[in-house]
Amino acid sequence: DAGVIQSPRHEVTEMGQEVTLRCKPISGHDYLFWYRQTMMRGLELLIYFNNNVPIDDSGMPEDRFSAKMPNASFSTLKIQPSEPRDSAVYFCASSFMAGGTSPPYEQYFGPGTRLTVT
Amino acid sequence: QKEVEQDPGPLSVPEGAIVSLNCTYSNSAFQYFMWYRQYSRKGPELLMYTYSSGNKEDGRFTAQVDKSSKYISLFIRDSQPSDSATYLCAMSKDDKIIFGKGTRLHILP
Numbered sequence: 001d002a003g004v005i006q007s008p009r010h011e012v013t014e015m016g017q018e019v020t021l022r023c024k025p026i027s028g029h030d031y032l033f034w035y036r037q038t039m040m041r042g043l044e045l046l047i048y049f050n051n052n053v054p055i056d057d058s059g060m061p062e063d064r065f066s067a068k069m070p071n072a073s074f075s076t077l078k079i080q081p082s083e084p085r086d087s088a089v090y091f092c093a094s095s096f097m098a099g100g101t102s103p104p105y106e107q108y109f110g111p112g113t114r115l116t117v118t
Numbered sequence: 119q120k121e122v123e124q125d126p127g128p129l130s131v132p133e134g135a136i137v138s139l140n141c142t143y144s145n146s147a148f149q150y151f152m153w154y155r156q157y158s159r160k161g162p163e164l165l166m167y168t169y170s171s172g173n174k175e176d177g178r179f180t181a182q183v184d185k186s187s188k189y190i191s192l193f194i195r196d197s198q199p200s201d202s203a204t205y206l207c208a209m210s211k212d213d214k215i216i217f218g219k220g221t222r223l224h225i226l227p
Contacts, residue, residue, distance in 0.1 A: 091162075
């Protein structure tokens with residue numbers, strides 16, 4: 001498997017523009033997570049899905065942020081309108097429910113999208 | 119008080135030294151305790167995990183959990199320059215993982 005795939009890897013946009021980040025999870029995984037990472041705040045969970053259904057979006061900072069998962073192999077995170085404070089690295093991660101003493105939610109991260117809003 | 123606290127470093131140690139990385143947490147509901155390693159410009163990857171209290175060893179790495187003190191540690195023996203990375207502690211509650219901010223580690227050749 002190619003792992004979690006994210007696109008684009010880098011995005012530079014102007015304030016006020018719409019930004020769409022894309023993620024393809026590992027095949028067979030039933031959880032998908034969107035994170036944002038900055039030096040100041042570390043790795044923050046924005047939203048996560050289970051079987052394509054949003055479970056918890058309490059980490060989404062504002063109504064400007066929205067996420068969708070139309071099927072098991074694709075998810076998007078959209079920011080509209082974008083602002084300079086949205087500049088960060090955005091990670092997508094996926095996982096599957098495991099039994100026994102393995103972490104039930106061992107997460108596999110994509111390479112991230114580095115977003116710069118000017 | 120934040121749920122997970124981790125010193126951001128940076129921590130610089132000479133090659134071959136023993137490294138100790140630590141986190142404290144406030145929520146006694148956490149059950150799984152993990153360490154993720156993140157190389158520069160890459161996504162985090164799971165390094166080790168422990169269920170409940172105790173120690174777990176994997177090669178040069180030892181993870182330790184003390185639930186009574188709400189304190190977890192990662193020890194790296196015979197540290198190598200390739201161990202230079204950011205180490206994030208993580209703990210799971212329900213179906214979410216809460217991450218520490220990470221400690222930047224530099225192993226000096």
